[in-house]
Amino acid sequence: MTLAELKTGQKAVVSGFKEYSPLTQRIMQLGVLEDTVLEVLRRAPAGDPIEIRLLGYALSLRQSEASLIELRDIR
Amino acid sequence: MNIAASGDRPQAQKHGHGPTPVIAVIGNPNIGKSTLFNQLTGLRQKIANFPGVTVEKHVGTVTLTSGDANIVDLPGTYSLSANSPDEMIVADVLYGQVEDTEIPDMVLVVVDASTLRRNLFLVSQVIEAGLPTVVALNMVDVAEANGINIDVERLGAELGVRVIPVNAARGQGIDAVKGAMVDALQQPHLSSLNVLPDVRKASAELARELRDAGNHVEDYEVERALVDAGGYAEQRLQRACTTDIIPQLEAVRERLSPDRPLGASEAHRRYAWINALADEVETSAVKTGVSLTERLDAVVSHPLAGSVLFVLVMAIVFQSVFAWATPLMDSIDAVAGALSDRLNASLPEGALTSLLVDGVIAGVGSVVIFLPQILILFAFIIVLEDSGYMARAAFMMDRVMRACGLSGTSFVPMLSSFACAVPGIMATRIIPNRRDRIATILAAPFMTCSARLPVYALLISAFVPQQTYLAGIINLQGMVLFGLYLLGIVGGVTTAWLFKRTALRGPTPSFLMELPPYRLPNLKSLLIRLWERARIFLVRAGTVIFSVAVIIWALVYFPHPQSIQDEFDMKREIAALKYDGEVLAQRLNDLDNQQAAAYLEQSYLGRIGKTIEPIFRPLGWDWKVSSAVVASFPAREVVIAVMGTIYAVGGEVDEESAGLRKRITAATWPDGSKVFTLPMVIGLLVFYAFCLQCVATVAAIGRETDSWRWPVIAWVYMTALGYAGAFLVVQLGSAG
Numbered sequence: 001m002t003l004a005e006l007k008t009g010q011k012a013v014v015s016g017f018k019e020y021s022p023l024t025q026r027i028m029q030l031g032v033l034e035d036t037v038l039e040v041l042r043r044a045p046a047g048d049p050i051e052i053r054l055l056g057y058a059l060s061l062r063q064s065e066a067s068l069i070e071l072r073d074i075r
Numbered sequence: 076m077n078i079a080a081s082g083d084r085p086q087a088q089k090h091g092h093g094p095t096p097v098i099a100v101i102g103n104p105n106i107g108k109s110t111l112f113n114q115l116t117g118l119r120q121k122i123a124n125f126p127g128v129t130v131e132k133h134v135g136t137v138t139l140t141s142g143d144a145n146i147v148d149l150p151g152t153y154s155l156s157a158n159s160p161d162e163m164i165v166a167d168v169l170y171g172q173v174e175d176t177e178i179p180d181m182v183l184v185v186v187d188a189s190t191l192r193r194n195l196f197l198v199s200q201v202i203e204a205g206l207p208t209v210v211a212l213n214m215v216d217v218a219e220a221n222g223i224n225i226d227v228e229r230l231g232a233e234l235g236v237r238v239i240p241v242n243a244a245r246g247q248g249i250d251a252v253k254g255a256m257v258d259a260l261q262q263p264h265l266s267s268l269n270v271l272p273d274v275r276k277a278s279a280e281l282a283r284e285l286r287d288a289g290n291h292v293e294d295y296e297v298e299r300a301l302v303d304a305g306g307y308a309e310q311r312l313q314r315a316c317t318t319d320i321i322p323q324l325e326a327v328r329e330r331l332s333p334d335r336p337l338g339a340s341e342a343h344r345r346y347a348w349i350n351a352l353a354d355e356v357e358t359s360a361v362k363t364g365v366s367l368t369e370r371l372d373a374v375v376s377h378p379l380a381g382s383v384l385f386v387l388v389m390a391i392v393f394q395s396v397f398a399w400a401t402p403l404m405d406s407i408d409a410v411a412g413a414l415s416d417r418l419n420a421s422l423p424e425g426a427l428t429s430l431l432v433d434g435v436i437a438g439v440g441s442v443v444i445f446l447p448q449i450l451i452l453f454a455f456i457i458v459l460e461d462s463g464y465m466a467r468a469a470f471m472m473d474r475v476m477r478a479c480g481l482s483g484t485s486f487v488p489m490l491s492s493f494a495c496a497v498p499g500i501m502a503t504r505i506i507p508n509r510r511d512r513i514a515t516i517l518a519a520p521f522m523t524c525s526a527r528l529p530v531y532a533l534l535i536s537a538f539v540p541q542q543t544y545l546a547g548i549i550n551l552q553g554m555v556l557f558g559l560y561l562l563g564i565v566g567g568v569t570t571a572w573l574f575k576r577t578a579l580r581g582p583t584p585s586f587l588m589e590l591p592p593y594r595l596p597n598l599k600s601l602l603i604r605l606w607e608r609a610r611i612f613l614v615r616a617g618t619v620i621f622s623v624a625v626i627i628w629a630l631v632y633f634p635h636p637q638s639i640q641d642e643f644d645m646k647r648e649i650a651a652l653k654y655d656g657e658v659l660a661q662r663l664n665d666l667d668n669q670q671a672a673a674y675l676e677q678s679y680l681g682r683i684g685k686t687i688e689p690i691f692r693p694l695g696w697d698w699k700v701s702s703a704v705v706a707s708f709p710a711r712e713v714v715i716a717v718m719g720t721i722y723a724v725g726g727e728v729d730e731e732s733a734g735l736r737k738r739i740t741a742a743t744w745p746d747g748s749k750v751f752t753l754p755m756v757i758g759l760l761v762f763y764a765f766c767l768q769c770v771a772t773v774a775a776i777g778r779e780t781d782s783w784r785w786p787v788i789a790w791v792y793m794t795a796l797g798y799a800g801a802f803l804v805v806q807l808g809s810a811g
Contacts, residue, residue: 017339020335020336020338020339021305022156022158022303022304022305022306022338023587024339025156025303025304025306025336025338025339025342026153026154026156026158026587027587028338028339028342028343029153029154029156029196029342030153030193030587030589031192031193031196031346033342033343033346034343041369041372042372042376044376044378044470044471044473044474045378045381045382045471045474046378046474048473048474049470049473049474049483049586051376051470051590055190055192055193056189056190056191056192056193056221056223057189057190057193057589057591058368058589058590058591058592059587059588059589059590060466060470060473060483060586060587060588060589060590061586061587061588062473062586065586065587
């Protein structure tokens, strides 16, 4: 399952990435890494982009970007 | 922790310092970095550009006990990786590779204590750059409110640098930061921190190899190129080298990190180090309750409530721009009028008096009068930005922006363009995708900039009735202004969509953006930035607009033939023989007006206007309007100054109608019909909404797209659109 499918209010742990690119490198530098716990806070109108919380801050990213992030331990 | 020897910079070129030391300020976006910078410098700062790229460079002076130091505020960034030339500037400054900016004597890293881990990523990269470093730990109060306590002493010891807790917004800890700066300047100390010693070593080796092969490269450039596969540093290194270096880079990456890409490896190793460090220095209590940001976001980022709020906020902003500015504008007008009267009364009639009164005071005064509106608009933009609302607007607008092929990141440059397209176009550097950048650049000049505001304000206040609805809450003039803003937005969005569908086709880019917590904007910082904007506007009014006002005055005043004076003197004598009393006074007054009009028709500007009048005739413009519009192609707000000059010099002498708006209302065609009819005025407004009348913007487009093609395309496209729009309005208005 990827972050794009995680429901609003759910938490999960990052398990990996679908690809490696400057985009995913930037995502990693922002702290979205394997074993990072994150939570979907809300979705913008039309469900995209999404706002997630990690490491004590809020980050927005698009569904297409969220779909590159694989998750485990969904709560 | 890591004690691997490093920190010395054999490759960095020390430029050799003058007596004034240089301090660089660096940090993540949205953490109060600019507020701290403003606290350190006060008004002793200015905005310039970094050479080669068009990133805004804020430089200031800070007074330390050891003397003055120059301080450079670098753009906010999360890492030293670069996907664009804009992002590369931070690393280049730290390594002394930017012309005009000496290698810093020390670096001040600003850190948000409430998001320590994410901030430490950049901190570790900056410390490894090998310059004396001081960390300013900002927002300790916010962290504590969130239940986070940080052992400052321990953090400093682990990083090997001084860590000073500050509250930039309240101005607390500023003296301690200054003290640490003095220490770092007088007894430079380098941290031995090195999270990735193997990468550092391999980069130095590869750089030596490349230099031995005759290439001019720096160690840090190679290190960034190695780590950021496919990034900007790699492309730049390839351009700097004569041979294909990608295979070499790939081989080193493979050797350093066989299991995963080196860039991923860097992120993982740094965060592993960060987490170990943070676990030692940070204690967080279990937080109870819902934070203010979360409660506000339940409304602000709500799909329906948030959208309604957004429209409401924008409407309030534009209503206020009109309503609050009026008393201030009236007093500026009164001062200019009094000054003109004094000069007219005390100086002899002639070219010099005319230059001062009709050229300088009328021209510059009619532009300066719009300063209150510009300041109010800027104050709103700054407050929306600093409070964190702007990021929410981008979040809410992303889906909409994508409909025209752009992203929410284009929203901020577009919104900045409401103040001025030049910084807006410069702000497009945050958009990594070139096609998106160009589309945003083409859309940006459509946004209603502060220079369009005077034109709108003048025409609206002169020709749109002062009606209010709903007990005075809605004001018709304000609504017309709001409509013009919407027209600009529609024009820009349609343009971006059109170009993204045709010349700039390509995949949609990323949208990674932090949504910072809501904060109260800092008043001192707000005032400093407002002052900076006011200064830029006034300097522009004092230079470009002053020069154009004088040139236009000369075009209007000269050749001023004596024959006209003689002809009208004779007519006055005849009138004096024929009439007397009030009839004579009226007759003489008419003759004065006719004489002024005769001079104007004979003038150089009159001749230019008449030559081009046929082109603008279908838009309902006479030669006066045509001249004013043509003269305003270098800078659109000049049209007010030109009209001011044209109508003052050709002035219908009437003590009651001193203002320009009254003079243009009275302007007529030779047959006596009004020039400024409602369709013509709306057409003129549409023309100004679309047309690209700004040399600075054209130049910025050229620089940012690095070509002459795009500015030419933009200019022709926008001018044609303006003409077509005005033509359509006038034809429809006349038919109806």
